[in-house]
Amino acid sequence: SHHMAARALLAVVFPSLLLVVAFSTDDGAFGLQPISRRSFPKGFIFGTASSAYQYEGGVMEGGRGSSIWDNFTHQHPDKIADGSNGDVAVDSYHLYKEDVRLMKDMGMDAYRFSISWTRILPDGTLRGGVNREGIKYYNNLIDELLSKGVQPFVTLFHWDTPQRLEDKYGGFLSPNIINDYKDFAEVCFKEFGDRVKHWITLNEPWSFCVWGYAEGVSAPGRCSPWEKANCSAGDSGREPYTVGHHQILAHAAAARLYKQKYKGMQKGKIGITLVANWVIPISRSKSSIAATKRSMEFMLGW
Secondary structure, eight states: OHHHHHHHHHHHHSHHHHHHHHHHTTHHHHOOOOOOGGGSOTTOOOEEEOOHHHHOOOTTSTTOOOBHHHHHHHHOGGGSTTSOOTTTTTOHHHHHHHHHHHHHHHTOSEEEEEOOHHHHSTTSSSTTOOOHHHHHHHHHHHHHHHHTTOEEEEEEESSOOBHHHHHHHOGGGSTHHHHHHHHHHHHHHHHHTTTOOEEEEEEOHHHHHIIIIISOSSTTOOOOGGGOSOOSSOOTTTHHHHHHHHHHHHHHHHHHHIIIIIHHHHOOEEEEEOOOOOOOOSSSSHHHHHHHHHHHHHHHOO
16 A cells, blocks of 8 residues: 555656656757746646545544455455555554645645545444544644645545445445445535535546456455456456446436535535546557547546
């Protein structure tokens, strides 16, 4: 998880810095200008990003329930490069003020973080009760960000399905997840929407479906035997599509709820985070161009 956290930070914070280095070395030869913040249009948002399980730690503190990532890292440490887990991670649960100070020092405009579903609803359901300690933690984080001039961008689901829902009905393999996710999203809109103006329903549904249900390398670690990935159960040819279908429906339910019930008053935006490779045709043939479009659609066309 530490590697994943580092990768997330690199992806968001450092691309422009890497470009500066690449272009600076060739300035003389090509007459190119170094890339800096001034190279970007006014209003371009510079930020950093994280996810709850990769950063927070405090997994047994503040009334938090367990997620499929807690289960996955403890049951299958062999599937984590260094055998680590997110029990402590970078301890943002306790060190969030220091984290926010560093963001301000770096000149960040925004911080994208995810809310742990089970820190808000410990058993994953509204019926199981809202955890006020979890609400307090995110209120404190949001208020700290705003006090330092950093805008919160909030991801509602970053792959950490409540373990109780995984055990109860298979998590995102079941359509039951849609209403439970919508209930969770609504608690977040109610509690934080007065200050949060940028919402992300799901982080990279493609990655969640493929890595979690086709290749078995991420939680919940399901795949077919022919993947040879030491999965205890799964169907790599079917389950990723079932999960993808339910992710789309969950996204739609939360986005519709926000737009119909909260957007008018809170004046925020809601969207989704997608991931894709960039593909170019190997030749100018119609078949190559069609293959390129098909490849992009398959990964990006949610």
